[in-house]
Amino acid sequence: MSTEAAFGRVGCSLLTFRAWDRLEDALDRARAHGFDRVDLGIVPGHCDHVDPLALGDAEREAIATAIAARGLAVSSVNLHPGDLVSDDLALVDRRIRATMRLARRIGARVLTLPPGPLVPPEQWEETAGIVAARIRGYLDLAEQAGLTLSLEAPHAHTLAADVAQAARLFERVADPRITCTLDTSHVQRGNRAPLVDAPARLGVPIAHVHLRDTLRGEVTVTPGKGDCDYLPLIEALLRDGYAGDFNFELENEPSSRAIVERELGYAREHVRRILHGEPLPLESRVRRQGWFRALDTAAWTARHPREFVIAHPRLKAVLRPPVRFARHVRANWVPYRQVKYRAGWHAGWQVGRMASEIPPRPMAALPGADLAEIRVALLGCGYTGRFEHGPGFLRLPGVKVAGVCDVRPERAELLASRLGCPSFTDAARLLREVRPTLVVNCTREWTHRDTTLMCFDAGADVFCEKIMAESLASGEDMVRAAREKGRVLGVNYNWRFLPGIQRIRALRESGELGELRMLRALSSAGVHHHVLDLVRFLGGRIRAVSGAIQDEPGTRGLERWNAYAHEMLYIPSTYCVATLETEEGVGASLVSSGLLDPEGLLLTLDAVFDQGCVSLSGILDNDAIGTLTASTRKRVDLRMRHGDAPAGFALSFQRSIEAFYVAYRRSGEIPVTGADALELMRVEHALVRSSETGQRIVL
Incomplete structure (x- = not known):
C-alpha cells in the first residue's frame, strides 16, 4: 500500500475531544474534521464520554448506533482501568470486562491497556511480573471477544517508560497474542534514535499507532511541531504488512475548544502532506531547520x-x-525585607533567609508525668528531620536523642553533630545498636511501611510523618501491626496546631458563635492532605464525599509523586474540587490546585457558624500566622496568645511534637493515631473513586 492510500487509515482519538462532555458531540467533531476512524478513550476522571460500568445492553446498542450513524469505525478502545498492581483488583477487573463487552458490540479491533505504574528500579522486576501475569489472564477473554489485546508501551511515567523497558515487559508477558499500541511521542521522548527503529526493538507486533509529537521531553505537542519523523515509520510499517490505523491523540494543556480544533486541523494537514509527498508550508519547513531548533531551544532554556x-x-x-x-x-x-507581627505588622530588614526551625529552648517540665529517660531515634535527616523533629525532640524533658539515620551519610552526620548522637546509614543497624523506645519516622512516604514495621519488630513505638503511607494497603499493614504488637503509632498532622486553626477550634468548642455549620477552603496542592485533616479536626469524622479531579502529574512537574498508588491523590496537579459531609452535620467544600503558588496562596479557610463567619487567610510558605477575621454581630476575641507570632511553620511542628509527647508519656490519647491517619487516607481514596465514578461515596 502506498503512503498516499494510507492517509485513508488516519483517524482520531476521542481523547482529543475530552473537553466536549457528550460522546455524540465528540463523534460529530471527529466526523467534521474528515475522519472516518476513531479511538474510544475511557480514562476515568480525564475523559468521561463513556462509563463502561454503567452500560447495559440497551446503552451499548445506543453507542454502537451513534457511531454507525455517523459512518465511523472504531480502531481501538483505549482504557485506563485503574492500578494493575493493586491488591484490590475487583474494580479493575469489572472495568476491563465491561469494556470488552462494549468493544465487541461497537466493532473495535484493539483493546489498549496501560503498562502499569511507575516504580523504583529495585521494584521493577517484581512489579513487571505481577503486571505480566495479570495481562496474560485477560488474553483468553480478549480472544473470545474477537479483540487484540495491546499495551500502550512505552509510555512516560509508567512501568515501561522507554523502549528498552517496554521490550523487557513484553518479554515477561511471553505470549504471542500480546501486541503494542505505539505512541510516537512516548517513543521519541528524550530519545535521539530514529522513530522507525522502535518497532523492531519492541519485539512484538504493532496493533495500533497513536500519532503524537514531542519536544524537549514534553509529550503534548501537536504533530508537525516537534521531533517525530512520521514518514519513515509509516513506510516501514506498511512494508511489514501493518493492518492497523494511525490515529491522532492530541492532549494539549487545558485550552479552549477553538485551540483544540485548530491544532487538530494543523496535525491532519501536516500528515496529509507528508503522506502525499507534497511540500510542507513555510512554517513547517522553518521549524525543521537546525538554526530554528537551536534558537527555539535557547529561548526555551532562557525561560525554563x-x-x-x-x-x-x-x-x-x-x-x-x-x-x-x-x-x-x-x-x-543577602539582606531581605521581612514583615513581622508585633501587636500589628511591622517591616524591617534581616540578613540571610533562615530556615523555619524549632528553637533550642527546653520545653517546660511535665507535671505528673513519668520522666524516666527514654531513647529516641530519628529516621530521615532531610529538611523536616533536620530543622523540625531533631531539635523538636532534643528540647523535650526526659528525652535522649540516641541516634539518627539517613541513606545520605552527609545528612546523617550533619544532624548527628547538632544533636550530639551517633549517625547511621542503615536503619536495621540503628535499631539493633541504639535500641530506641520511640522512633520518629521522617523517611519518604513510600518507605514508611517497611521502616515502621521494622521499628515495631525491634520493640519501638513510632511517631510518623504524614501522610502515613503511599497506598491503603501499606497504611492498613502499619495499623494492623501496631495493634497486633501492642505498639504506639502516632502521625504528625501539624497543621492542627496553626494558631488560627486552634482559635477556630476553641470557638467551636466554646459555642460562642453557636454550632459550626460549614467549612470552605482554598489551598495549594501540596497541603491538600492537611486540609482534609483540618475538616476532620474542626468538623468531625467525615462520612461522605463527592469529588471532581483533574490530575496531570506528568505535565506539572510532579513526577516524583508517581510512587503513590493511583488510588491516592495526595497532590492534585490541576485541581481537586471536593464536597465533604461529617457525622456532626458540618458540610465542607474544598478546592486545591497545583496551579496556586504557595508563596502567594497556601491556604484560606472560612468557618461558618450559626452566628457568623471566621476567616483565616494569608497562610503562606513563610507565614504560618496569616490573618484571622470575623464577620459577626457578636464581639469575638481573635487575639493570638503569647508566643504565637511571629512564626513560621516550625511553630506548628513544635506544638504538634509537644502534644504527641505529652500524651505519649502520660499514656493518654494521642492527637492523631495511625487509625486516624488511615481514615484520612480512605477519605482521599474515596475522592478518587468519586471522581472516577461520578458518584457520592459514603464511608
Missing part, C-alpha cells in the same frame, strides 16, 4: 532554566556544587 538542567543529568551534576554555594550565600548573607 531549571527544567533544562533537570533534563541533563551530567550538567546537573556539574552545576550542583556552585548552585548549593549560591543558595548558602543567599540564605545567610
Whole structure:
C-alpha cells in the first residue's frame, strides 16, 4: 500500500475531544474534521464520554448506533482501568470486562491497556511480573471477544517508560497474542534514535499507532511541531504488512475548544502532506531547520532554566556544587525585607533567609508525668528531620536523642553533630545498636511501611510523618501491626496546631458563635492532605464525599509523586474540587490546585457558624500566622496568645511534637493515631473513586 492510500487509515482519538462532555458531540467533531476512524478513550476522571460500568445492553446498542450513524469505525478502545498492581483488583477487573463487552458490540479491533505504574528500579522486576501475569489472564477473554489485546508501551511515567523497558515487559508477558499500541511521542521522548527503529526493538507486533509529537521531553505537542519523523515509520510499517490505523491523540494543556480544533486541523494537514509527498508550508519547513531548533531551544532554556538542567543529568551534576554555594550565600548573607507581627505588622530588614526551625529552648517540665529517660531515634535527616523533629525532640524533658539515620551519610552526620548522637546509614543497624523506645519516622512516604514495621519488630513505638503511607494497603499493614504488637503509632498532622486553626477550634468548642455549620477552603496542592485533616479536626469524622479531579502529574512537574498508588491523590496537579459531609452535620467544600503558588496562596479557610463567619487567610510558605477575621454581630476575641507570632511553620511542628509527647508519656490519647491517619487516607481514596465514578461515596 502506498503512503498516499494510507492517509485513508488516519483517524482520531476521542481523547482529543475530552473537553466536549457528550460522546455524540465528540463523534460529530471527529466526523467534521474528515475522519472516518476513531479511538474510544475511557480514562476515568480525564475523559468521561463513556462509563463502561454503567452500560447495559440497551446503552451499548445506543453507542454502537451513534457511531454507525455517523459512518465511523472504531480502531481501538483505549482504557485506563485503574492500578494493575493493586491488591484490590475487583474494580479493575469489572472495568476491563465491561469494556470488552462494549468493544465487541461497537466493532473495535484493539483493546489498549496501560503498562502499569511507575516504580523504583529495585521494584521493577517484581512489579513487571505481577503486571505480566495479570495481562496474560485477560488474553483468553480478549480472544473470545474477537479483540487484540495491546499495551500502550512505552509510555512516560509508567512501568515501561522507554523502549528498552517496554521490550523487557513484553518479554515477561511471553505470549504471542500480546501486541503494542505505539505512541510516537512516548517513543521519541528524550530519545535521539530514529522513530522507525522502535518497532523492531519492541519485539512484538504493532496493533495500533497513536500519532503524537514531542519536544524537549514534553509529550503534548501537536504533530508537525516537534521531533517525530512520521514518514519513515509509516513506510516501514506498511512494508511489514501493518493492518492497523494511525490515529491522532492530541492532549494539549487545558485550552479552549477553538485551540483544540485548530491544532487538530494543523496535525491532519501536516500528515496529509507528508503522506502525499507534497511540500510542507513555510512554517513547517522553518521549524525543521537546525538554526530554528537551536534558537527555539535557547529561548526555551532562557525561560525554563531549571527544567533544562533537570533534563541533563551530567550538567546537573556539574552545576550542583556552585548552585548549593549560591543558595548558602543567599540564605545567610543577602539582606531581605521581612514583615513581622508585633501587636500589628511591622517591616524591617534581616540578613540571610533562615530556615523555619524549632528553637533550642527546653520545653517546660511535665507535671505528673513519668520522666524516666527514654531513647529516641530519628529516621530521615532531610529538611523536616533536620530543622523540625531533631531539635523538636532534643528540647523535650526526659528525652535522649540516641541516634539518627539517613541513606545520605552527609545528612546523617550533619544532624548527628547538632544533636550530639551517633549517625547511621542503615536503619536495621540503628535499631539493633541504639535500641530506641520511640522512633520518629521522617523517611519518604513510600518507605514508611517497611521502616515502621521494622521499628515495631525491634520493640519501638513510632511517631510518623504524614501522610502515613503511599497506598491503603501499606497504611492498613502499619495499623494492623501496631495493634497486633501492642505498639504506639502516632502521625504528625501539624497543621492542627496553626494558631488560627486552634482559635477556630476553641470557638467551636466554646459555642460562642453557636454550632459550626460549614467549612470552605482554598489551598495549594501540596497541603491538600492537611486540609482534609483540618475538616476532620474542626468538623468531625467525615462520612461522605463527592469529588471532581483533574490530575496531570506528568505535565506539572510532579513526577516524583508517581510512587503513590493511583488510588491516592495526595497532590492534585490541576485541581481537586471536593464536597465533604461529617457525622456532626458540618458540610465542607474544598478546592486545591497545583496551579496556586504557595508563596502567594497556601491556604484560606472560612468557618461558618450559626452566628457568623471566621476567616483565616494569608497562610503562606513563610507565614504560618496569616490573618484571622470575623464577620459577626457578636464581639469575638481573635487575639493570638503569647508566643504565637511571629512564626513560621516550625511553630506548628513544635506544638504538634509537644502534644504527641505529652500524651505519649502520660499514656493518654494521642492527637492523631495511625487509625486516624488511615481514615484520612480512605477519605482521599474515596475522592478518587468519586471522581472516577461520578458518584457520592459514603464511608
